[in-house]
Amino acid sequence: MIPFAWYLLIAAALFCIGLFGVLTRRSAIGILLGLEFMLNAVNINFLAFWRAGTMQAMSGAVFSVIIFAVAAAEVAVGLAIIISVYRSRRTVVVAEISDLKE
């Protein structure tokens, strides 16, 4: 009996918090943390929508499962990269890894 809107709002808020983390963190791992929150928020959203409907179409749930898998895979790879970068440059501070600068 929880209002559907509350779920969505929670998801939205969480998403924004995660976004804040991504934009603000110095460390690459810190960014990854924020990213995980964003993914979670998306997941909640999907499931809330799926649950609010008839649940006949399984696509909502299926997609949510896939998101879980993808998030895990992404974290693994991302951390591998960060560790690799750490090895060569001895830093995980994003600002110092600024090869995109002109």
Add this chain to the structure above:
Amino acid sequence: MPLNLLYAVFIFNAIVILGSAICSVTARNLIHAALWMVLSFFSIAILFVFMGIGFFAVIQITIYIGAIAVLILFAIMLTRRSMQEQEDKRLKNVWVALLAVGGVLTVLVMTLRQIPIFGESISTTQVDEMVPALGKALTEPAQYGLLFELASVLLLAALIGAIYLAFDRKKAEGEEK
């Protein structure tokens, strides 16, 4: 359960989710940030229970906390220097980012209100009977079987990639010598 109690618990849970999330993103120490994140994940799992999809709550705990959070903790420990470092947030950045984020939130909310079913409720009844259906949906080729396979391929690729990237050649060569 009486409705008011339900709401109260739910709201408490929501506060925990968001609160721990905020603490996570603002923590100076990364380990602390990771731990706060674990708490947040757990609360989300409880949220799933509230939704009535306990299955996903279990998946959430298993994957997010069991795999992802652990992995992050390991990574933090491996990149040790960052543990001692102070998070030096540039103040200017913070406010700008806050502004941007505020904007996103506003837009999201406004968009969400347009949804027709916004006003409805989700029952807290557990729907465990959907699990077999979900399993079928995932594995049957007629439905989302392909997607499932692709996800497994993706996991494999990630696995290989991660191993390769994290492989420490120097150490390995050092050991051989």
Add this chain to the structure above:
Amino acid sequence: MMELDNLVWLIPVFPLIAFAVILLFTTRKRVLSHSIAIGSVVLSWLASMIVVVSAVLTPDFKSNPIHLEIPWFTTGDTPFVIGAQVDALGALGLFFVSWTVLMIFIYSTGYHNFGQPVGDKDQPGLPPQGAAYKEHGKTLLQPSVEPMYGRFFGIASLFAFAMFLLILADNLLTLYIGWEIMGLCSYLLIGFWYAKPSARDAAVKAFITTRLGDVFMLLGLAFLYARTGSLQYSVIFSHETLSSLTSQGTGIFGLNAAALAGLLLFIGVVGKSAQWPLHVWLPDAMEGPTPVSAMIHAATMVSAGVYLAIRIFPLISSGWETGAPLTTAMIVVSSIGAFTALFGSTIALTQRDVKRTLAYSTISQLGYMIAAVGIGAPLIAAFHLLTHAFFKALLFLDSGSVIHGMEHGQMHSGEHGDAQDMFRMGGLARKMPITFFTFFIGALALAGFPLLTAGFWSKDAILTSAYAVPGRIIFWVLVTAAFLTAFYSMRQITLVFLGKPRTDGAAHASESVKSMTIPLIFLAVFAVAIGWIGIPAAFPLIGGHVPDFLAEFLGISAEGEVHSNVPLLASVIVSLGGMLLGWLTYRSQKGTEKDAIAVIRPVYNFVQRGYDFDRLYNVLFVRPAKWVSEVFTAKWVDRVLIDGILHTVASGALALGSLFRKGVDVPVINGGADLTARGIQRSGAGIRHVQTGQVQQYMVMSIFVLVIAAALALVFIV
């Protein structure tokens, strides 16, 4: 008669081609120049003679003249037609023009000393000064050839073209074209020796004075065209046009339209034929070489004025019938003519220069012809025109011969002095017999020696007509003029040829070359014989035995002519008496200073200066004009006003320019450009910081944009 028609329009063409060829190609080659010129004039003469003879032989020619025309351009609805015509008057004109022009061209070769060596100090623009040669150890001078020999023949050919064009014109426009071209040639030839200031001034004077007349003539042409829509003789002088013009009043002096047009055109005649008050240019025109004086200022150009006067007689005499009192226009014309006749002859009495005497004589004789037109006897004026052309050309060419003889004598004796002064001559009859003989004939013709000279017949005819005019003022004026004419003719003969030479130059004079004397002889023959074609039927004794060819040819009617013996008697007495008196006065002229008739010196001098008309015009017109141009226009308007405006504009523009530079260009434009550049630099430097290479910052920015876009989308779309 097809060949005849072709010949007619070819007559002016030959000299035109000669003009072009000579002036473009052969100016430096003497033989070629004069051959082309004389050749073209011979062809024109031949063609003219053929036309004239056939015209004379055509029965009733005056009713069917030769007429050719082609359309030229279109004004409005009607095409403007030009053409050529030879009527009786035209044939007459062709006759005397072709003969005199031919004789003068041949004479010019000798006059300009063809065959003589080039002078040592001779320059183009000055008369030839003579070439030195050694004889018996002495250095003597001989006449040298004219440096601008070819140029003379070129311009003279153009002139011949213009005169023929005028004679053959069948409309007033072509006539005016020929008129103006002749004016140009007159200017060019009077100022032939352009390095002489007196020649230059004389040329300008001639041009401007005749121009004044031409302006009014143009007004007359325009007026006529406006009223009748055509300038063709056949249209203007047709009965209907004339009567319609006569009936239109103009409100100016009570003249009708025809008379007004006629008078306006007549003013052009006054200028061209040197009548009073526009006579002042002709005496000064003697600055030109003598053939020029003969051709232009005696035989042809000034005759063109009389020719026009005769042509427009129907306009001048509109509303008049024989025997009626003269109309206003006719009174004006005849008064001017008669007055000029007397006026010119009085001045001719007092001249010392042999050519100037003849110049004033020309003025006087033209006055005769104009008077004849004015009293209603245009065709008799044509008769006098014919005879005068011959004997005046003869006289002028003779004077040229005399001057050449004098110059020769001066070169021989080493004397210097005015070779044209009659009082320095004397006794030339023995030295230059052919010249003397022909000059004498010419003088007799001028004086109107009875029976034997052409001048007598034409002058007598005029006096007869004048006698028929009620009031007879004009008659007595003309008689007085005739007396004076005879007097000064004899004066000239006596002073120049008779007696003993008064100077060394005269003593050493010699006869001129054949190329000069042979034309003189030809002209002398005409001076005698040409009068015999017009012996009136009513003449006592001879009349009736010799038919009056001219009267028949021209259509002079003898009706209403009561041939009184008074005019005849008067003309005989006046002519013989004048000549006698002239000879008596001067036969014992000694010394080169005193003139026997200069009894009251101041009066004599005054008359000699032409009654000071030159001075009068100088004060009235020349000096004010000079003042306007020098002071008013040049100084005030040009320098002060116009230059002042220019300077002000220039400095204003400069000031404006610097203002713009300092006020706008440097601060605004330069400054703006610099500002922009610096601004861009700074903003670039500032914006550069955007590209930090920090992904998070990029993300923030992109989120911002996303938010804004989403908000907009929400607001507008959803």
